[in-house]
Amino acid sequence: xxxxxxxxxxxxxxxxxxxxxxxxxxxxxxxxxxxxxxxxxxxxxxxxxxxxxxxxxxxxxxxxxxxxxxxxxxxxxxxxxxxxxxxxxxxxxxxxxxxxxxxxxxxxxxxxxxxxxxxxxxxxxxxxxxxxxxxxxxxxxxxxxxxxxxxxxxxxxxxxxxxxxxxxxxxxxxxxxxxxxxxxxxxxxxxxxxxxxxxxxxxxxxxxxxxxxxxxxxxxxxxxxxxxxxxxxxxxxxxxxxxxxxxxxxxxxxxxxxxxxxxxxxxxxxxxxxxxxxxxxxxxxxxxxxxxxxxxxxxxxxxxxxxxxxxxxxxxxxxxxxxxxxxxxxxxxxxxxxxxxxxxxxxxxxxxxxxxxxxxxxxxxxxxxxxxxxxxxxxxxxxxxxxxxxxxxxxxxxxxxxxxxxxxxxxxxxxxxxxxxxxxxxxxxxxxxxxxxxxxxxxxxxxxxxxxxxxxxxxxxxxxxxxxxxxxxxxxxxxxxxxxxxxxxxxxxxxxxxxxxxxxxxxxxxxxxxxxxxxxxxxxxxxxxxxxxxxxxxxxxxxxxxxxxxxxxxxxxxxxxxxxxxxxxxxxxxxxxxxxxxxxxxxxxxxxxxxxxxxxxxxxxxxxxxxxxxxxxxxxxxxxxxxxxxxxxxxxxxxxxxxxxxxxxxxxxxxxxxxxxxxxxxxxxxxxxxxxxxxxxxxxxxxxxxxxxxxxxxxxxxxxxxxxxxxxxxxxxxxxxxxxxxxxxxxxxxxxxxxxxxxxxxxxxxxxxxxxxxxxxxxxxxxxxxxxxxxxx
Numbered sequence: 001x002x003x004x005x006x007x008x009x010x011x012x013x014x015x016x017x018x019x020x021x022x023x024x025x026x027x028x029x030x031x032x033x034x035x036x037x038x039x040x041x042x043x044x045x046x047x048x049x050x051x052x053x054x055x056x057x058x059x060x061x062x063x064x065x066x067x068x069x070x071x072x073x074x075x076x077x078x079x080x081x082x083x084x085x086x087x088x089x090x091x092x093x094x095x096x097x098x099x100x101x102x103x104x105x106x107x108x109x110x111x112x113x114x115x116x117x118x119x120x121x122x123x124x125x126x127x128x129x130x131x132x133x134x135x136x137x138x139x140x141x142x143x144x145x146x147x148x149x150x151x152x153x154x155x156x157x158x159x160x161x162x163x164x165x166x167x168x169x170x171x172x173x174x175x176x177x178x179x180x181x182x183x184x185x186x187x188x189x190x191x192x193x194x195x196x197x198x199x200x201x202x203x204x205x206x207x208x209x210x211x212x213x214x215x216x217x218x219x220x221x222x223x224x225x226x227x228x229x230x231x232x233x234x235x236x237x238x239x240x241x242x243x244x245x246x247x248x249x250x251x252x253x254x255x256x257x258x259x260x261x262x263x264x265x266x267x268x269x270x271x272x273x274x275x276x277x278x279x280x281x282x283x284x285x286x287x288x289x290x291x292x293x294x295x296x297x298x299x300x301x302x303x304x305x306x307x308x309x310x311x312x313x314x315x316x317x318x319x320x321x322x323x324x325x326x327x328x329x330x331x332x333x334x335x336x337x338x339x340x341x342x343x344x345x346x347x348x349x350x351x352x353x354x355x356x357x358x359x360x361x362x363x364x365x366x367x368x369x370x371x372x373x374x375x376x377x378x379x380x381x382x383x384x385x386x387x388x389x390x391x392x393x394x395x396x397x398x399x400x401x402x403x404x405x406x407x408x409x410x411x412x413x414x415x416x417x418x419x420x421x422x423x424x425x426x427x428x429x430x431x432x433x434x435x436x437x438x439x440x441x442x443x444x445x446x447x448x449x450x451x452x453x454x455x456x457x458x459x460x461x462x463x464x465x466x467x468x469x470x471x472x473x474x475x476x477x478x479x480x481x482x483x484x485x486x487x488x489x490x491x492x493x494x495x496x497x498x499x500x501x502x503x504x505x506x507x508x509x510x511x512x513x514x515x516x517x518x519x520x521x522x523x524x525x526x527x528x529x530x531x532x533x534x535x536x537x538x539x540x541x542x543x544x545x546x547x548x549x550x551x552x553x554x555x556x557x558x559x560x561x562x563x564x565x566x567x568x569x570x571x572x573x574x575x576x577x578x579x580x581x582x583x584x585x586x587x588x589x590x591x592x593x594x595x596x597x598x599x600x601x602x603x604x605x606x607x608x609x610x611x612x613x614x615x616x617x618x619x620x621x622x623x624x625x626x627x628x629x630x631x632x633x634x635x636x637x638x639x640x641x642x643x644x645x646x647x648x649x650x651x652x653x654x655x656x657x658x659x660x661x662x663x664x665x666x667x668x669x670x671x672x673x674x675x676x677x678x679x680x681x682x683x684x685x686x687x688x689x690x691x692x693x694x695x696x697x698x699x700x701x702x703x704x705x706x707x708x709x710x711x712x713x714x715x716x717x718x719x720x721x722x723x724x725x726x727x728x729x730x731x732x733x734x735x736x737x738x739x740x741x742x743x744x745x746x747x748x749x750x751x752x753x754x755x756x757x758x759x760x761x762x763x764x765x766x767x768x769x770x771x772x773x774x775x776x777x
Contacts, residue, residue, distance in 0.1 A: 012088075012305075016063055019090060019304040019319070021055035022233040022244065022311065045233050045242045045311060055233040059246065062099040063090050063304065066107055066270035067136045068602070071612065076603045077135040084601055086616050087271030090304040092231060092246035092319050093198060096168045101198025104139075105321040106302040108269050108347060112323070113203040114143035114172060124148075131158035142166065146173040172197050179207040188222040191215075195224060195249040201325045212325070226329050228255040231311075231319065244311040246319050247329060257334050260296045262315075263363065263570075264336040266348035267301025267308050269322050274490065274613045275345040280306040282343035282546040282562045285554075287314045289566030295337075300330055301344075322347050324354045331360050338363035340569065341370075342524045342545045343562060349374070349545050363569040364524035365468075365544050373520055373544045376452055386515050389538045391531070393454030399439045405453040406435055412456040414486075414611060417449060426611035428456050428486050459533030461485040461540070462501065463494065464513050465553050467561055468522030469568040472581040473514050476559040478506065479549055479593070482630075483741045485531040485540070488613040490548055493633070493742065494593045496556060497586045499626050501532065508537050510583050516542060524565040525550065549593070552620055555764065556591045557584060589762060592621045594633035599730040607726040608712040608738035622762045627752035630745055632759050639735050643750055644669060645706030648696060649683070650676040650725060655711040659740055660686050662709075665747040669754060671706070674699060676721070696721070697728040708736040709743045 010026055018025045022045040031041050031051075038052035046053075065085030069077050075084075091102035105112050119140060122130065127148070130141035138159065145155050146169065155166055175197050179186060186194075186208070194204055201215040208215070219225070226247035245255050265286050268279035283299060284307050290297040299314040302321055307313055316334075320326045322344070331339070338361045341348040349370060356367040372378040376395055383390045392409060396402035406413045406429070415438055416426035429435050439451070461481040467474050480498035481489065498506065509530055516539070517526055527547035529540040546562065554561045564577055574581065595615035599607045605614075621632030634641055647666055651659050656679065663683060667673060673690040675683055680692040693699045700708065708729045712722050729736035737743045 016088070016090060016304045019309055020061040020063075020092075021057065022231045022242065023051075023055045024311075043233060045244075049234060053234060059092050059094055059229065059231070059248075060096045060099045061090060061092050062096070062103045063088050064103045064107060065136075066272050068273050068616075069136055070109055071273045071614065072602055072605045075605045077137070079134045079136065082601055086273060086598075087276075087303065087305065089270045089302045090319065091302065091321070094229075094248045094250060095196060095198070096165075097172050098196060098198035098248065100168065101172065101200070102302075102321055102326075105200060105323050105326070106269060108272075108322070111140075112200045113176075113206075114140055114169065115147075116140040116144075119144045128158060131155060139169070142169050143173050146170045147177070172199065175199060176203075176207060179204055182208075184208050184210060185218050188224065191219060191222060192224055192249065195219070195226075200323070202323075216325070216328075224249065225332065227251065227253040228318070228333060230254045242311040243314075243316040244319070245317065247326065255333065258296060261294075262296035262298060262334060262336045263290050263338045263340060264298045264300065264327075264331065264334065264360075265290070265308075265314070265340045266322060266327065266344040266351065267299055267303065267306065268344040269301065269347050270303050271305065273616060275347065276548070276617060277306070278548050278551050279343060279345040279546060280308050281551045283308040284313055285560060285562035286340055286343045286566045289560075289563035290570075291315075292563065293567055293570050293572075295570065298330075298334055298336060300327055322351065324351060324358070327351060327355065328358050328360075331355070331358070337361065338569070340364065340566065342565065342569075345545070364565070365520060365522050365526075369520040369522075370544045373542045379542065382519060383516075383539060386519055388512050388515065389536055391454045391457050391538050391540060393452060395450045396453055397450050399436065402435055402439060402451055402453055403432055406432070409453065409455040414452075414454045414456045416452050416611065426488070428611060457485060457531045457533045457535075457538055459485055459531045459538075460500065461487075461489065461492065462498065462509060462530045462532055463489055463547075463549060464509060464528045464530070465547055465550055465561065466513055466517055466522070466526050466528070467559075467565050467568065467574065467579070468517045468524065468526060469572065469574045470521055470523040471518070472574045473517035473522065473526075474559075474564075474574050474579040474581060475510060475513055475583045476557045476561060477553045477584065477586075478509060479553070482745050483609070483739045485533075486611060487609045487739060488611055489529060490613040490618075491595050491609045491615045493595070493630065493745065494549065495626060495629070496553065496591045496593075499590075505532055505537065506583070512537065512539065514582065520544060524569050525561065548618075552591065552593050555620075556587065556589075556622065559584065589622055589624060590626050590629045592626070592629040592633040594619050594621070594630075594637045596637045599727075600733065604727075606723060607730050607736065608710075608722075622764070623759050625752065625757070627749045628757060628759045631749045631753065634746070634749065640706075640733070641735070641746070641749065642706035643753060644671055646674055646699075646704050647671040648674045648676075648693060648699060648705050648708045648710075649679050649690075650696060650708075650710040650722065651679045651682070652711045652713045653678070655740055656682040659709075659711075659743075662740060662744050662747060663688060665744075665751065666707075669747075669750055674705075676725075696725050700725070700728045700732050700734055703732075705734050707746075708734055709740075710736060710738055711740060712738060 014025045028051045039050050041051035043049045043051050066087040068086050089103050089106035091099045093099040175194050202212045204215045205212045227250045228245045231244045267283050287297040297314040298316040299308050300318045301309050318330050340363050341352045352362050352367050352370050356362050394405045412428050412430045414428055463479045477496050479494040479496045482493040525546045527543040531538050550561050596617040598616045619636035621629045623629040674693045675690050676696050680690050683690045
């Protein structure tokens, strides 16, 4: 055995170990830090043992990381010493196979088994290569090898993975094969064996050629329903007092359902780009809102890194996958009075229709109105009826159809698959050639998977989060994006209150929000994105759920939006909670949200920003003025802000004229200007003293640069000079701005600091008042 490293602190695995064992490591460590000994600390999970009892488990826990390769299809997928995951899932079951399959379902990558789409067509040579390279898909390659009857020893030699784990994966594959070759209906023993190994109803259905509903009804006919076990720290030697459960296919059920009024809150699963910790914040605040109303709260989630999966957050916690099968099983067990789907991001919203079809009562905005907001055609019809302008566009079911729509609308157009999260596979295209390339590489267009083609409107993007009670709508705040429309809202710098909107524009945005909210009978939260262009204000999209910006607005306005929304779902009116209809009071301070990126960890990924979200987190800055708030946010996000030095500029032809006044501001602050050949010529012609950079990447590597401004040309392709420049800047940690709007805003920050303005600390309590909602009535 060799020691690799020692960290005298908690680590990522501390949260996992706490959730896996039911032993609260950080809580115990904090008590030790203030002087208590282990034998003086009661373990809060059992309530009977002390912290010096080592955890003993009678179940198996599997953690699988969640990687962002579905977002970054050009990224190097090889796993090594550089961490690439954005989050993780954890699964608990009585067998390794059961826990592994639960974890695979929890990842939410469109896979519910150990079979990847297209894996059956891999050649033997390709399969051998996939087995020998550690990446996120290797576990599926192992299962495919066993489907082809490869020898255990051969798989071991190629992967180096222990025989124990290979045997377990083979067990699952063997059970799959038996189901596939047996007649329908299979015997109770065969179904039981499949469920004990964690094979989902949907996979059984595919193997048998029937529907998941058929499998579910057969399973119930056989009396095969999951039992629920308590996660404790002592293998049931002592009685555990915590309501922290997992499902398994065994006889004895350790969970008793109460007869209190209860509500099930769906979490958001693993942290990934487009759906991060903000939805955990929302889940926890929803629980607090339920508890304030005296309602029993039940959370379903599978992410060990979250507060929602702490054993003492909700009245009951089920650590299970967020799939229809697993959630429906919990509904069968608990019989809740309602299910909350608004706070788990797109994961939970996507389950709303199926759960309603299963008979669950979805609290808040009615399911048909959620669908009216999510479905492109229905939403367009609603806006036309309300006489609210929307970016013109249509739905394409074929490549030819997409080309015809784009030509009719006129380039540039925004193309994206329908029902997406985090701007997945969304692009602005400027020609027929780019549309054809997009269709070839990004999506497979079909009648079942159409592509949306919209006219791209140039203008300021504005975002609104509001709370509704089914009748009235309250808007705590409006956020304006620094970067113009076309950059995903999660990747843009946003400011509250808006800095450049006039009263008429704000009044129009408020009016549109109230009309849309009332038309959709919003009960709970709604997020609307607008673009303010020269021709007016247009609606970009509406999300009938919590959004990424809800925690920020809640913190800076003092309005506990999720708690208000939860209580509205339970029947409270906004008026009874003290919130008026319309826009709330605006603050005296300025708040800026800035994204955080992880490009240095993901090689070969395009770093320029566009409609597809790429940031892995965000930070917030608050101060008296916009430049000072932006300075705090930029520094917090890891950007090195230098007041002077060498500036390298490389601009797309379409941006050169607009960039001239921005470049002048940097020159006037004393920056030395360097530029790539085409840009140097344009700057010299405009009267700037500029030095041409022969090899811009070498200049970045030399360490001489303070800042790079590079706006990408169309068709950001790996290997091209612009792509190489952006990648080199990322790897050498030189700030690289790919939007002129960001460059303009940073110039304002540097000018503010040069005038001697200094950022000040802000007492948030004095700024927002108490964050908790008092009990009503």
